[in-house]
Amino acid sequence: MGKTEVMEIxxxxxxxxxxxxxxxxxxxxxxPQTHIIEHLAQMVANGELDCEYIPSDSEFASxxxxxxxxxxxxxxxxxxxxxxLLLMTEVLWNMAxxxxxxVLTGANRALSAPISIQCDHQxxxxxxxxxxxxxxxxxxxxxxxxxxxxxxLAEDPDVLLPIMVCVDGWSLTHAWEPIELLAQELVDKxxxxxxxxxxxxxxxxxSYGTAYDxxxxxxxxxxxxxxxxxxxxxxxxxADEFNEMFGRHHGGLIQEYRMDDAEIGILAMGSxxxxxxxxxxxxxxxxxxxxxxxxxxxxxFPADEIIKAVKDTxxxxxxxxNISLGAGGALAADVMAALYNFKNHxxxxxxxxxxGGREVTRNTVRNIVxxxxxxIDTGKVEEMNEWVGLNPEIMED
Amino acid sequence: MAINAIDTIPKEELFVSGHTxxxxxGQAIAxxxxxxxxxxxxxxxxxxxxxxxxxxxxxxxxxxxxxxxxLFENAAAVASGVEAALKTKHxxxxxxxxxxxxxxxxxxxxxxxxxxxERRHNVLYVCMDNQAYxxxxxxxxxxxxxxxxxxxxxxxxxxxxxxxxNKDVPAMMVANGADYVATASPxxxxxxxxxxxxAMEIKGPTYIQVHIPCPTAHVFPESxxxxxxxxxxxxxxxxxxxxxxxxxxxxxxIKQKRPVEDYLKRLxxxxxxxxxxxxxxxxxxxxxxxxxxxxKFNL
Numbered sequence: 001m002g003k004t005e006v007m008e009i010x011x012x013x014x015x016x017x018x019x020x021x022x023x024x025x026x027x028x029x030x031x032p033q034t035h036i037i038e039h040l041a042q043m044v045a046n047g048e049l050d051c052e053y054i055p056s057d058s059e060f061a062s063x064x065x066x067x068x069x070x071x072x073x074x075x076x077x078x079x080x081x082x083x084x085l086l087l088m089t090e091v092l093w094n095m096a097x098x099x100x101x102x103v104l105t106g107a108n109r110a111l112s113a114p115i116s117i118q119c120d121h122q123x124x125x126x127x128x129x130x131x132x133x134x135x136x137x138x139x140x141x142x143x144x145x146x147x148x149x150x151x152x153l154a155e156d157p158d159v160l161l162p163i164m165v166c167v168d169g170w171s172l173t174h175a176w177e178p179i180e181l182l183a184q185e186l187v188d189k190x191x192x193x194x195x196x197x198x199x200x201x202x203x204x205x206x207s208y209g210t211a212y213d214x215x216x217x218x219x220x221x222x223x224x225x226x227x228x229x230x231x232x233x234x235x236x237x238x239a240d241e242f243n244e245m246f247g248r249h250h251g252g253l254i255q256e257y258r259m260d261d262a263e264i265g266i267l268a269m270g271s272x273x274x275x276x277x278x279x280x281x282x283x284x285x286x287x288x289x290x291x292x293x294x295x296x297x298x299x300x301f302p303a304d305e306i307i308k309a310v311k312d313t314x315x316x317x318x319x320x321x322n323i324s325l326g327a328g329g330a331l332a333a334d335v336m337a338a339l340y341n342f343k344n345h346x347x348x349x350x351x352x353x354x355x356g357g358r359e360v361t362r363n364t365v366r367n368i369v370x371x372x373x374x375x376i377d378t379g380k381v382e383e384m385n386e387w388v389g390l391n392p393e394i395m396e397d
Numbered sequence: 398m399a400i401n402a403i404d405t406i407p408k409e410e411l412f413v414s415g416h417t418x419x420x421x422x423g424q425a426i427a428x429x430x431x432x433x434x435x436x437x438x439x440x441x442x443x444x445x446x447x448x449x450x451x452x453x454x455x456x457x458x459x460x461x462x463x464x465x466x467x468l469f470e471n472a473a474a475v476a477s478g479v480e481a482a483l484k485t486k487h488x489x490x491x492x493x494x495x496x497x498x499x500x501x502x503x504x505x506x507x508x509x510x511x512x513x514x515e516r517r518h519n520v521l522y523v524c525m526d527n528q529a530y531x532x533x534x535x536x537x538x539x540x541x542x543x544x545x546x547x548x549x550x551x552x553x554x555x556x557x558x559x560x561x562x563n564k565d566v567p568a569m570m571v572a573n574g575a576d577y578v579a580t581a582s583p584x585x586x587x588x589x590x591x592x593x594x595x596a597m598e599i600k601g602p603t604y605i606q607v608h609i610p611c612p613t614a615h616v617f618p619e620s621x622x623x624x625x626x627x628x629x630x631x632x633x634x635x636x637x638x639x640x641x642x643x644x645x646x647x648x649x650x651i652k653q654k655r656p657v658e659d660y661l662k663r664l665x666x667x668x669x670x671x672x673x674x675x676x677x678x679x680x681x682x683x684x685x686x687x688x689x690x691x692x693k694f695n696l
Contacts, residue, residue: 023485024478052481056474057512064471064509068442068478071465074485076478094468200440200463200479202491207458209466216455 002182002246009140009172010035012179013079013105013165016147018049019187020103022077024069026054026062030084031117032169033107037079059084063091063104070100071208073199075151078102081169082109085123089130095162096131096224098209101154101194102162103147106134108270108321109169110356118357119169121270121321125298125330131224133163133231134298136269140177142250143167145242148182152191153238159231160197161224166298168271170357182246190245228300235297253302255294256309258284262291264372265309265316265346267335269295272319272360279365290369295331303338310339315347315372315381319388321354328352328385347375353388364389406586407433415459416452421619423609423626424448424525427583428496431523431607434593437462439494440483442476444501445469447532448525470505472497473513476520492521492597499526499540502606503564507539514573514602521596524566527609535614535666539564542634543686544679545666547614552669557679562686567606571640576601578640582608584626588637588649595639608635616665625663631655633687636694648694657683 007015013036017025025044027037043049052069056062059080066076080088085106095102106124110116124134133154137146146165154163167173198206212220236252243249257277259265268276273294283290293309293316295302310316320329327333332350339345351368354360368388375381411432418425424447432439441464443449449466452459467475472495480493502510502524513520529547530536537547543562546552550559570578576599581589589607596603610625612618617625629635630649634657637649658680661667670676690696 024481026478052485054477054481054516056477057508057515060471061474061477061509061512064467064474065478065481067467067471068465068475068480069482070478071475072440072479072482072486074482076482090468091471098467200465201488202438202440202463205461205463207453207460207464210453210455210458211450211466212455 002180004178004180006176006178008035008174008176009143009167009179010174011039012140012144013147013167014039014043015179015181016144017077018043019182019184020148020151020191021075021193022051023074024052024054024066024076026056026065026076026078028056028059028062028080028084030059030081032109032173033079033081033084033105035173036105036107059087060091063088063095066102067091067095067100070095070102071098071200073196073201075194076102077104079105079107081107082111082123085127086111089127092127092132092162093130099160100162101151101160103150103154104162104164105147106164106166107169107173108166116356117169119171120355120357121166122323124164124166125322127164128299128330131161133161133228133300134166135163135296136166136298137172138250138271138273138294140172140175140179141248143172144179144181145246145248145250148187148191149238149242153231153235155194156234157197159227159234161227161231166270171271186245190242232300232302251294251296253297254305254309255296257292257294259291259293259309261289263289263314263376264369265291265293265313266319266365266368267293267295267306267316267331268319269298269331270321272354275360275362276365279362282362283366283369288369298331301334301338306335306338307342310346311342313346314376315349317349317351317368317372319351319353319360319368323352323355332385347381349375349381350385351388352385358389406590407436409433411437411461412452413459413461415457417454418451419613419619421612421622422451423583423611423622424527425451426622427525427589427607427609428452430583430586430589431496431593432462434590435492435494435597438490439492440465440479442467442472442479442493442495444472444495444497444506446498446501447527448496448498450532469501471509472501473506473510473520473522476522477513477516477518480518480520489519493519495520495522497522497524498532499524499528500530500538503539503566511573514570514575514604517574517602519600519602521593521603521605524604524606525609526606527611527614528563529614531611531614543682544670546669547666557669557675567604567640570604571643574602575604576642577603579605580608580635580637581605582626582630582635582637584623584630585637585649592639614666617663621663625660628655628660628663632657632660633691633696634660634683636690636696638694645694648696651691651696654691657687
């Protein structure tokens with residue numbers, strides 16, 4: 001159907017964005033996002049992508065530029081990572097609050113200090129409450145496909161929220177793998193031109209971004225929450241439609257792997273999914289009943305889907321590549337909250353791993369499964385948040 | 398027909414009732430005049446501040462033009478995005494206009510304003526300069542003049558108000574490469590309208606700074622807004638001029654120069670300068686600034 005080429009995933013993402021025909025792109029460089037915006041700039045320079053490409057003066061400006069473009073009624077795109085996403089934060093809340101379906105890529109990277117350019121999910125998790133939907137991808141092809149799905153979901157008139165496709169820095173952004181580039185006419189069919197419900201124009205003047213107070217703000221938030229709820233079924237629908245047209249399915253809100261008779265379930269996100277699957281296959285061969293729930297959407301949070309997937313397990317281990325300092329892994333906290341009112345819920349082991357680029361190997365996964373097995377054997381979880389792969393030597397003195 | 402006849406001001410009101418500005422609000426008057434000059438074919442972006450607060454209420458919008466309020470610091474960048482979107486829609490007939498306060502322009506939004514000018518977006522940026530963060534209760538900004546008593550630079554036993562001079566943002570906009578830079582005042586409505594209309598015709602980044610007399614913050618009777626604005630200009634403290642492609646092309650001549658005291662003594666936030674002899678040095682410095690303006694802009 002399409003053309004398959006080995007390419008850097010950042011180029012794959014740029015190809016996906018090009019196929020979505022955005023009219024305005026704003027960029028500001030930050031590692032490891034740069035290759036995406038460079039590829040897009042080259043496409044514009046080559047006359048392959050007809051859009052206004054604006055290299056801005058900061059991530060704050062980039063987010064603001066696409067906010068303005070979207071308010072004026074066109075399809076817009078930006079990308080960032082780490083500190084850049086933090087700098088964008090105020091605008092992203094504003095964008096969600098004004099219900100503008102901008103798509104952005106978050107090239108996952110740790111937050112400073114200490115400064116690091118390596119991958120974890122601290123940056124995108126900091127935007128958890130903003131009203132921006134978040135989708136985490138596993139591999140090269142999903143990095144490409146997810147961006148096309150993202151526009152379709154965000155622009156649905158019943159959703160109208162920005163969405164961030166979270167792509168692990170380096171292990172995804174800079175990896176070279178085969179990617180099937182979809183035929184433009186089919187992408188156009190899947191994702192027709194954007195027709196905004198309302199936008200800034202003198203032909204029909206509206207006031208946008210007005211002040212609310214105690215008479216209406218609570219209802220406004222309620223409506224936003226309803227849009228997030230609605231986005232859950234829509235995300236599943238978009239994934240199904242994509243599958244129907246292109247024959248590929250990366251999961252809806254979640255994706256289960258060997259969960260049918262699993263006693264231990266691992267919940268994970270992003271590029272470590274592949275490693276977890278390999279480790280599961282190995283352990284399955286040894287008779288260990290372990291499975292995986294790939295958490296594809298973090299916001300909206302797929303509570304019901306996770307409950308359904310893990311209800312028959314005895315223990316689930318949630319891998320968090322982030323920490324809410326003073327509490328623990330944020331995904332584990334959400335999972336625990338979802339399960340609390342569910343009768344006979346499994347034990348939940350929060351596992352902090354892969355932070356600051358620390359490698360998550362098959363042995364890391366085995367280590368996590370061993371801890372889950374211990375929780376099952378003793379009938380209790382000793383530590384709410386287990387640090388997996390800590391090196392005690394670093395912490396001496 | 399007299400040149401300054403009231404008939405020459407466009408009749409159509411695009412900033413109408415519904416706002417909750419203070420009595421005598423200079424910014425409401427200026428906004429009315431700006432939109433009379435721009436006409437309907439605009440998209441207005443307003444930074445957080447007084448204007449957004451008193452004219453951005455849910456269901457009581459006074460705007461007869463498309464209007465957007467994003468955040469405090471990003472009106473210039475949002476306007477850049479709106480302008481880019483209009484280009485892709487081949488609607489370059491529509492002008493994007495920013496209406497922002499001095500806090501959103503001189504301070505928190507300065508970086509993004511500079512970026513907008515440097516990228517040469519076709520945007521008219523109008524800074525409504527009431528010389529302080531008035532919306533939040535008259536705190537000092539980069540636009541606040543030397544010697545002004547604000548709530549964060551109060552006069553006191555050992556203080557005569559703000560110790561630094563204000564930023565010269567119009568000069569910075571010239572250096573930044575703005576095609577057209579002008580200053581204006583609602584007390585000179587024909588001049589203000591002429592300058593806005595001129596900027597509307599330019600396809601490139603333009604900056605107009607409008608002095609806003611504010612009865613609430615500056616402390617004077619709300620019936621005196623226009624008079625205060627005129628006196629400020631006549632002292633030389635608020636020079637009115639135009640700079641096109643970097644060259645001074647016009648300035649509002651002062652017919653009869655007034656001493657700065659004429660302006661300062663009418664404003665409550667300068668009363669400390671007259672309360673004891675200590676204020677004399679501040680007044681002298683402000684007089685020097687006014688004289689320098691008169692020389693520099695050939696007023």
